[in-house]
Amino acid sequence: xxxxxxEKAQASTAAPYKRVVRSLGTxxxxxxxxxxxxxxxxxxxxxxxxxxxxxxxxxxxxxxVILAAGQYLVIVCxxxxxxxxxxxxxxxxxxxxxxxxxxxxxxxxxxxxxxLAGAATGLVSGLITTRLKVPSFITTxxxxxxxxxxxxxxxxGSPHGQLAExxxxxxxxxxxxxxxxxxxxxxxxxxxxxxxxxxxxxxxxIATGDSERAAALAGVxxxxxxxxAFVLSGAAAALxxxxxxxxxxxxxxxxxGYEFEAITAVVLxxxxxGGGRGSVVAAMAGAxxxxxLFTLLNLQGVSGALxxxxxxxxxxxxxxxxxxxxSRLRRRRIHSSxxxxx
Amino acid sequence: MSGTTGTTGTTVAPPPAVKTRAPSRxxxxxxxxxxxxxxxxxxxxxxxxxxxxxxxFLTLSNVVGILQNCVALGLVAVGQTAVILTGSxxxxxxxxxxLGTLVAATTMExxxxxxxxxxxxxxxxxxxxxxxxxxTGLKVNAFIATLGTAFILRGWIEDNYTGPAGKVPxxxxxxxxxxxxxxxxxxxxxxxxxxxxxxxxxxxxFGHHLYATGGDEHAARLSGVRTxxxxxxxxxxxxxxxxxxxxxxxxxxxxxxxxxxxxARYDLESIAAVVLxxxxxAGGxGGVAGTLGGVLVLAVLDSVFNQLGVDPFFKNVVRxxxxxxxxxxxxxxGSRRSA
Numbered sequence: 001x002x003x004x005x006x007e008k009a010q011a012s013t014a015a016p017y018k019r020v021v022r023s024l025g026t027x028x029x030x031x032x033x034x035x036x037x038x039x040x041x042x043x044x045x046x047x048x049x050x051x052x053x054x055x056x057x058x059x060x061x062x063x064x065v066i067l068a069a070g071q072y073l074v075i076v077c078x079x080x081x082x083x084x085x086x087x088x089x090x091x092x093x094x095x096x097x098x099x100x101x102x103x104x105x106x107x108x109x110x111x112x113x114x115x116l117a118g119a120a121t122g123l124v125s126g127l128i129t130t131r132l133k134v135p136s137f138i139t140t141x142x143x144x145x146x147x148x149x150x151x152x153x154x155x156x157g158s159p160h161g162q163l164a165e166x167x168x169x170x171x172x173x174x175x176x177x178x179x180x181x182x183x184x185x186x187x188x189x190x191x192x193x194x195x196x197x198x199x200x201x202x203x204x205x206i207a208t209g210d211s212e213r214a215a216a217l218a219g220v221x222x223x224x225x226x227x228x229a230f231v232l233s234g235a236a237a238a239l240x241x242x243x244x245x246x247x248x249x250x251x252x253x254x255x256x257g258y259e260f261e262a263i264t265a266v267v268l269x270x271x272x273x274g275g276g277r278g279s280v281v282a283a284m285a286g287a288x289x290x291x292x293l294f295t296l297l298n299l300q301g302v303s304g305a306l307x308x309x310x311x312x313x314x315x316x317x318x319x320x321x322x323x324x325x326x327s328r329l330r331r332r333r334i335h336s337s338x339x340x341x342x
Numbered sequence: 343m344s345g346t347t348g349t350t351g352t353t354v355a356p357p358p359a360v361k362t363r364a365p366s367r368x369x370x371x372x373x374x375x376x377x378x379x380x381x382x383x384x385x386x387x388x389x390x391x392x393x394x395x396x397x398x399f400l401t402l403s404n405v406v407g408i409l410q411n412c413v414a415l416g417l418v419a420v421g422q423t424a425v426i427l428t429g430s431x432x433x434x435x436x437x438x439x440x441l442g443t444l445v446a447a448t449t450m451e452x453x454x455x456x457x458x459x460x461x462x463x464x465x466x467x468x469x470x471x472x473x474x475x476x477x478t479g480l481k482v483n484a485f486i487a488t489l490g491t492a493f494i495l496r497g498w499i500e501d502n503y504t505g506p507a508g509k510v511p512x513x514x515x516x517x518x519x520x521x522x523x524x525x526x527x528x529x530x531x532x533x534x535x536x537x538x539x540x541x542x543x544x545x546x547x548f549g550h551h552l553y554a555t556g557g558d559e560h561a562a563r564l565s566g567v568r569t570x571x572x573x574x575x576x577x578x579x580x581x582x583x584x585x586x587x588x589x590x591x592x593x594x595x596x597x598x599x600x601x602x603x604x605x606a607r608y609d610l611e612s613i614a615a616v617v618l619x620x621x622x623x624a625g626g627x628g629g630v631a632g633t634l635g636g637v638l639v640l641a642v643l644d645s646v647f648n649q650l651g652v653d654p655f656f657k658n659v660v661r662x663x664x665x666x667x668x669x670x671x672x673x674x675x676g677s678r679r680s681a
Contacts (some may be wrong), residue, residue, distance in 0.1 A: 133673035134666055135623050141610055142662035149658025157655070260489055273483045309497025316490035320480030 027270045027282025029322045033314075034285050037292040044299050055180055059247070061291035062186035063088070063240040067262040068269070068287035069193040069280055070236025073229040075266050078209040078275030079136035081230065083125060084237040084262055086147035087118050088255025091241025093151045093159045096250040100161025107166040114238045121147070122234025126227030136230075144259070151252060159250050171246015182243050189239065193280045196232075205229060209275020264315055265290050270322050373620020373672050374632035380668070381638040388646035397649055402524055408638075408645045413528045414439075414587050414594075416637045418608050419615040420532075420539050421583025423633045424576045426616050427543065429556040429625025430477055430484040432577065435584045435612060437495035438469055439603030442588025444499065447508025447598030455514050462585045469495070470581025474574030492609070499600050508598045518594035528590055535586055540630045542579070552576055556625025614665050615640055620672060639664070 041048045048054065067084055074081040091114045098110060125143050129136045151159075174180045196202050207215040208225050216222045237255075244254050263273075269286030271278030293314060297307045385400075392399040418435050425432045442462045449458035469491065476487040520527045543549040551572045554562040563569045591602050603609075613623075618636030621628025643664065647657045 128666060128670065132666075132670035134669045135617075137623055138614070138617055138669045139666055141614060142666035144610075145658045145662030145665070149655045149660075149662065152655035153653050153659065264486065264489065267483065267486050273485055303501060305500030306497050308493040308500070312490040312493030312497065315493070316476055316480065316482055316487060319482045319486050319490075320476070 027279055027285065029318060030269045030282050030285050030289055033268070033318055034289045034292065037289055037296055041292060041296050041299070044296065052178070055178070055183055057291070057295060058186065059180040059182040060295075061288055062180075062182040063243045064258070064261060064265060064291055065186050065284050065287040066189045066236050066240045066243070067258055068265040068283050069189055070233035071262040071266050072193070072269075072271060072278070072280045072283035073196075073205065074136070074233045075263070075271055075273060076209045076275055076278060076280075077205045077226050077229050078212065079129060079226060079229070080140060080263070080273075081122075081125065081233045081237075082137065082140040082259045082263075083121065083143035083147060084233065084240075085255040085258035085260075086144040086151075087121055087234060087237035088241040088244055088258050089252065090147045090151050090255075091118065091238050092245040092250055092254040093155055093252060095167065095241075095245055096159050096161035096163055097155065098161075099164050099167070103164065105164070107164060107169070110167055111170065111242055114242060115235050118234040118236075118238025118241070119231045120234070122230040122232065122237075123227065125234070126230030129230065130223040130226050155252065157252065159252055161250065163245055163250060167242075168246040171243045171248075173246075182246070185239065185243060189236065190281075190284055193284070197280050201225070201228070206276055209277075211276070261290060262287070268315060268318055374629060374635065376672075377619050377632050377635035377639060377668075381635050381642060384639055384642045384646070388642060388649070392646065392649045395650065399646070399649060404645065404649075406521075406524055406526060408641050409529050410526045411644065412634075412637050412641045413526075413532045414591055414606070415608065415611060415615060415640065416532045416634060417535055417583050417587035417590065418612040419619075419633045419637050420536050420630055421580035421587075422612040422616050423619075423621055423628065423630050424539060424543065424552065424583075425484075425580045426613070426621050426623060427552045427556045427625055427628065428573050428576045429559065430573055430576065431488060431613070431623075432473060432580050432584075433485065433488040433609045434469065434473060434491040434495060435580070436603035436607065436609040437492045437499060438466060438581060438584050439588045439591060439608055440598075440600050441495055441499055442466065442585050443592040443595065443602045444503055444507055444598030444600065446589055446592040447510050447596075449508070450510050450514060450592075451508045455511065458514075459589060462589055463582060466581040466585030466588070467578050470578035471574065473581070474577035477577070478570040478573050503598070503600050506595075506597045506599045510592055510596050514593050515596060516593075518590060528594075531586065531590060535583055536630055536634055539579070539583070543629060548572065548575065553626055556627075558626070611640070614661075618665060618668050639668075 048057070067088075071081055071084065094117070095110055095114060098105060098113075121143065125136070125139050128134050128139045170181050170185065172180075172182075175184060197205070204215065204220045204225050207218070207220055208222050212222055240258070241255065248254065265287035266278075266283040267273060267286070268289060269278060269282035269284070271283050271286075290311075293311060294307065297310055302310065389399040398404075418439070422432055422435065442465065445465055446458045446462045449461050473484075473488050473491055476482050476491070477484045480487070482490070517528060517531070522530070541549075543552055551562070551567045551569075554565070554567050555569045555572045559569050562572075587608070588602070592598055595602065615636040616628070616633050617623055618639060619628065619632030619634070620636075621632060640661065643661065644657065647654075647660070
């Protein structure tokens with residue numbers, strides 16, 4: 001009786017710590033990395049945490065965070081989406097071309113159209129991947145070639161047209177005078193992603209990535225789950241395109257490289273390529289870490305050239321640390337503490 | 343059964359029995375055969391279309407041009423095949439090519455050609471070794487590991503070179519421009535590298551280990567294959583092929599160029615060519631013969647579009663569709679066989 005209560009008491013004191021660790025899960029390294037980077041930013045630039053500057057940082061990170069959330073959905077069910085960068089480029093260019101012909105088009109209409117087009121692209125990728133059984137690496141690589149080719153073909157190499165000011169507000173404007181719309185969009189997208197992953201759909205998605213066969217036997221409509229993931233990733237990429245178009249304007253290079261950055265961010269968040277493991281919050285934290293890293297390197301005056309070298313080293317190191325087998329170390333610690341896991 | 347025939351028969355009965363089984367399964371349904379048929383089909387189709395426009399597709403100079411265009415992508419894709427067979431992947435090839443051309447050209451400018459070739463191959467081997475060690479030692483997924491290496495190489499290039507650098511002496515440019523009869527010398531380079539890789543993958547123990555590792559790494563390790571070494575060696579082989587491609591491009595360009603590998607997107611194009619050739623991305627199935635067919639299909643398509651004066655950007659659209667469609671056809675065949 002007394003020993004039981006003692007045990008209970010001990011469990012309750014250990015519980016919060018354990019619960020925190022467990023909820024961090026595979027994402028623990030990325031949260032540590034993010035904290036380190038944010039502290040480093042604060043020490044190199046004391047003004048970094050003034051509200052408007054910090055919000056500007058979040059605003060710049062927003063497209064990547066949204067892309068990472070979309071990419072997470074695809075990766076966690078065991079696929080890839082390499083076409084997101086091309087979707088961003090195509091979205092920006094398409095919006096500019098449409099505004100070129102219809103300068104008075106209302107921005108909500110264009111934004112909705114872009115989101116729909118992004119979702120449709122994802123739908124095509126998803127259907128090709130699931131129905132025609134083409135590996136998603138190839139499907140989305142082909143989609144990337146098609147979209148990039150189409151954009152250049154359409155515009156002859158240099159997009160014309162300008163984005164209307166109303167449309168650009170999403171990327172550069174602020175709500176209530178202080179909160180950038182991009183930050184709001186980022187928060188909403190993140191919230192939607194978290195709620196989605198807590199819903200039944202999220203669980204089926206993870207189950208699909210973990211073991212397609214087991215999920216199918218348990219009654220999951222595996223194909224449908226994957227197609228929906230691709231659709232959401234396409235829509236997320238279109239949303240990112242709206243933000244990118246808003247703050248950096250029209251360019252045929254607008255989304256170049258974003259696909260690899262998004263995948264890097266997701267993997268940095270401890271999400272396993274191949275699916276079935278990792279949390280969406282950690283994936284978004286991965287995106288923030290990447291952006292914090294870029295900002296820090298900028299502040300440190302590291303030349304743009306070396307920036308990518310540092311990025312490469314950190315990504316390999318972080319993923320390597322996350323993948324390392326700590327079990328031996330942990331076992332040793334268990335033995336030293338008298339068989340009780342600490 | 344085959345064992346008893348082997349002991350009773352005086353001739354070498356069992357090996358042929360084993361050998362005949364593999365080809366009999368791989369007639370038309372084998373992607374490696376299919377992609378060569380597809381290449382022939384695309385050539386025929388291109389010939390008809392170009393002829394209908396009043397052009398002549400199958401001229402000697404055009405055919406030679408197509409083959410010449412195969413060389414760079416072919417070298418990279420042959421290397422990529424080895425890595426993909428083990429179930430790994432190499433996304434660092436594009437930047438390695440760029441760096442290779444720069445190192446080759448700058449070394450040749452004030453040194454000998456031999457040192458330059460050795461330097462490029464040593465650099466390639468080192469990068470391949472690093473890739474392999476990161477993948478196997480740190481257990482980083484190959485996609486991220488080689489992407490990370492690509493970023494590191496990119497930083498190195500952008501930090502040290504602002505534009506084209508170095509100069510390739512005329513003696514080395516023979517590799518890119520000379521011909522033996524009608525056949526470009528560089529084609530022999532591709533043929534030699536591809537033949538070597540074919541021999542390695544199909545006729546050596548290491549080659550069988552490549553397939554075994556890609557097919558099921560766990561099973562391979564349990565049956566005594568040193569899978570880590572195999573993967574590392576595959577990465578080194580791949581990077582050496584990429585080094586050869588860099589040397590070829592340096593001789594072709596006459597200088598080193600930071601955009602030599604990235605402009606043509608050799609990373610993704612080579613993977614596309616490998617998959618087009620019927621090698622499975624997950625590893626364990628496929629081979630060099632199919633890859634060469636895949637490269638040829640892409641080169642013929644390119645040439646047909648050039649002859650027809652199609653917008654170069656539109657080519658990418660068709661290229662994407664062709665890649666997806668080809669892989670979809672393989673996938674359908676594969677599923678039908680298993681069903």
